[in-house]
Amino acid sequence: MAQVGREGVDEFLLYFILMERVPLGAGAVQPGSLCCMSEDSYLQTVTLDQTPAQSLSITAIEENVLIDVDVNVLHPLNQRQAALLLAIHNPTERLSCFLERGLLEQAIQAEVGQRVLVEHEQKLYPALIHHVGSTLDTSTLLPPVYFGVELEGEGEGRGNMDGTYKGSTFFKCKKNSGLLLPFNKVIFSGAPPAEGAGAPYTQTGSIQAGDKVAFFVEDSLKRGIVVFSSNQAATGFVEVLPEDPPSSELLKIPLDSIMKEEIGTPGTVSHQTLVHDGKSAAKEERVTGNTKERLLEVNSLVQIQYNEGDLAFGIIRWMDDHMAGVELEEDKGCSDGIWCGHRYFQCPPRRGLFVKLTACQPDTRFLSNRDSPPKSLESPQNRIISVSATYDSLRVSGKVPPLQGAAALDILEGDMRGIQGHCNSCYMDAALFSLFSCSSVLDSLLFKPSSLPDGKIQQTLREEIVNPLRKNGYVSADSVMNLRCQLMEESQCPSFTTSEKDPEEFLNLIMHRILGADPLLKLQSEGQRVQESYCYQIFIEKQQEMTVPNVQQLLEQSFHHSGLKLAEVPSCFILQMPRFGKDYKMFSKIVPSLDLDITDLLSDSPRECVVCGSLATHECDECFKDVILSDHGLKQYCLMCSRQVHSHHKRKNHKPVPLKIPEGFVKTSNKIPRETLELFAVLSIETSHYVSFVKYGTEKGSWMFFDSMADRFGSEDGYNIPRVSLCPEVATYLAAPLSDLVNQNPREMKGVAKRLFCDAYMYMYQSKRMALYK
Incomplete structure (x- = not known):
């Protein structure tokens, strides 16, 4: 591997973190390693054998060597993130x-x-x-x-x-x-900068979160377990979960008023007795037969109430008869799943909390109507009903068709519609809504035999998410969390229930590793075997003349520069735009192509001469950028037109290559048939938040906009309000002249159009004809 010096380090470097292991000689570059490459190198990365799963020649920062890395295992960082x-x-x-x-x-x-x-x-x-x-x-x-x-x-x-x-x-x-x-x-701590270095701060180094302690309340000796001490120590207090009587409310106790006891592992209680003023306190007897405890199990969504009415929310990851290990949604815990030197589960730092099981209550945000009575809540419309009251998002068996036209409006439009967001789930909410609400192109994923023997994830996807969405117009966050918990177990990725991901990471995981679905795309470069993938990432060189390109132009540019052809017509074509999340966009605006013409991108299909329209026999790569013939697009000719075009002195050195005419194709005077795909959904991202646009009907203005976290009821103990709204303004901008879009100020665009034209992340196309066979 070539050594890389420091001379090229500047503000135009792009930084990445490796999400998977990458081989390097006899060893490997480990997940979590940092890499970089210049923006110019990235834009100019073009090889003849690139595929949608192509690699980048990138510098491993710590090893200071160049390595070839699959783009799918790289996650972009800004310079500040990388340095930290x-x-x-x-x-x-x-x-x-x-x-x-x-x-x-x-x-x-x-x-x-x-x-x-x-x-x-x-x-x-x-x-x-x-x-x-x-x-x-x-x-x-x-x-x-x-x-x-x-x-x-x-x-x-x-x-x-x-x-x-x-x-x-x-x-x-x-x-x-x-x-x-x-x-x-x-x-x-999040506190403002201190005015001086001598501010008072009480710290008892021997008291740690998870310690069992004793304290006095009105001369009565009490016992409890310390929680959240790292967040509260600056005030001179710690929060303690009382054991006697069993309580779910935390108490704030001064550090100098507590005494530490020795404890064993979870599920055991010390026999030590503390004496104060001649009074002894025996250890608390364990409580059994509690109805609430029987309702809770591993992976239950719970809430823990502590002082002053605050709530912490999380998921039980471990439990015995008395204790629970909870992974919290926020950094309010005290461990990463280790307690008293023993590991009971794995979670991010400061997300783990061990408490008595009696302190855990079912998360009231996600109780179904069989667990709690209906509860009316105030709203601008004076009548938004809570998640648990109105919609039955329990399992819906069988096959429910996608929604179209008036049915889509009746069932999907409004507040508390779509998929409810929760805890960084927007990437999954938007992807699932885009793929399944109004399209059946990937319904085979729901019914084909899963690669997992029990098919549990496939059943959850079908009966708890897709079918309820199509039947009721609503999926609650607990159904999505159930899917996320199952994905976490199968992928061995502990952050699947808490952290944001990229949509393509989710789609590749569930389609390839879990459902074992056939790849959506089959691509081939000259002389190479067919490559398969589920999504296609567009890589192109930046061109000054392409100020506001459309998707058709970007796809043709990318295929041309990578020397690629489609080996067959895909039933579903998922395209990722040339951008890195919210931090880097190659184009300020991209115009959606409602119909994607892939005729000239197919490796074995009759093609039309760009000059006379008859059957083409030759293709010329060098003519691709020749604006005299046309301002964009692949150039193929019949034999006569090819000779005439290349008789010009500027094109005499071009080397047209023969096209393969499909076996059995009969040359006729009729027009060569075109193969097109139709746009059915777009994912957009702005400030780390994913939303989606879905085409729900045949009319030009039949567009709806979905946001899984459009509004919120309550604060920490509240819930997100998903919303599906109509956005006919999108059709107005799609019909506008290109010159108008170039000069259009994004901030002045009506409705949500700006998020479609300026923030597009992923386009989804379908071929209804091919979907019948796959």
Whole structure:
């Protein structure tokens, strides 16, 4: 592998994190490793053997070598994210921190002068941020960003520096009180920057989250378990879940008023007895036969109420007769699934919490109407009914056809329609709504034998999501969470229920690895075997003359530069645009092509001469960009026209190649038939949030817009309100002249049209004719 120097490092680099292992010689580059390449190199990456699963020649930053990496295992980063992640030396830990996302976003926003907690010597100490930046480390292509902090309180004197590192002073603090740490060793409280370094901070280093403690309430000795201590220690209090009597409400107790007890593993209780003023307190007897406990099981959605009416929501990942290990939706926990030195489940840092089972209540946001009575809620329309009251999103068996025309409007339009969003699920909500609400092109996924013996995921997809969506117009978040939990188990990816993903990652996982569906696309380059895939990523060179391209132009450009042809007509063609999420877009606007003509992209199909319209016999790659013939498109000619076109002195050196005429095709005077696909849905992304546009009828204005989190009722204990609305304004802009779209200010576009033309991420096309055979 070629060594890469530092000279090319500049602001135009694109950064990525590896999501899977990549072989390198006798070893491998591990998941979580960081890579980069210049924007120019990315735009100019064109080879004759590229396929939708093509690779990029990219630099592994830490190894400082060039490696070829499948684009599907790369996730884009901005420079700030990459520099912060690079400070974490363990790739596995780095990937976990990236997938968890919340802490990384907090680190990006952190400032000098902010008061935080830091993890040092297996304890938490209060600290003050003095420095955020690199340490002049030149050993990698990108200098890592560290946090320079000064330990305070009990941490004073437990550091290893005074702000000077390797002869360079980055900040000044008391002797042996400074540390340089990666962001995952810092807990950002979210408080505003402190005015001075001497603010009071009470810290008891011996009290940790998960400890069993005793305390007094009005002279009565109580026992409990410490939770959320890392978030509350700065106030001089910790939150404790009482054991006697069993309670689901947390108490806020001063640190100097509690006594620590020794405990064993979950499910055991210490026999230690504490004495106060001659009074003894025996250990609490275990409560059995509790009705609520019998309702809860592993993967149950629960809520935990603690002081001042706040709620924490999560999923039970482990339980015994008395205790539950819960993975929380937010960073309100105290572990990653480890308690008292034992691992009981795996989750992102600060998302794990161990509590008594009696503290867990079923999540009221997702109770079905058989669990709770209907509950009317106030709304602008004075009558939005809660998820659990109006719609029955239980299993719907059989086969329910997709919605079209007036039926689609009657069933889907309105608030609390579509798929309810919850906990970073918008990528999945938008993809499922796009594929199944008004189209049957992939219905075979719902009925073909699954690659999993029990077909559990396929049944969930069919009977809890697609069928209820088509029958009732609504799917509750708990049904989607059920699918996410099953995907998490099958993919061995612990973040599937909590973190945002890319739609193509979800689609590839469920179609390929789980359902074992036949690939949607079969592509071939000259002299190469047929390649198969489920989505196609467009890669092209940036061209100045293409200011506002349409999808047809982008697809032809990409196929031409990659030397690709379709081996057969796809029933479903999913196209990813040339962009990296919300951070990088090659084009400010893209015009949707309502009909995608793939005739000239097929490897074995009769084609029309671009000059006279008769049967073409030769194709010329060099003529592709010749605007004299036409402003875009592949160029193929009959023999006579090819000779005439290439008689021009500018084209004499072109090398037309013969086309393969399909066996059995009879040359006639009739017009060559065209093979077209119709657009049925578009996914768009803006600020990490996915929405979708769906064509529900044959009329030009038959477009609907879906947002799984369009509104919200309540705060933390509330729920998202999904909405499906009509967007006929889309047809107006689709019919407008290109010059109008070029000059159109996106902010002045009516309705949601801007999100279709400016934020498109993925286009979905179908061939109803081919869908009959697949």
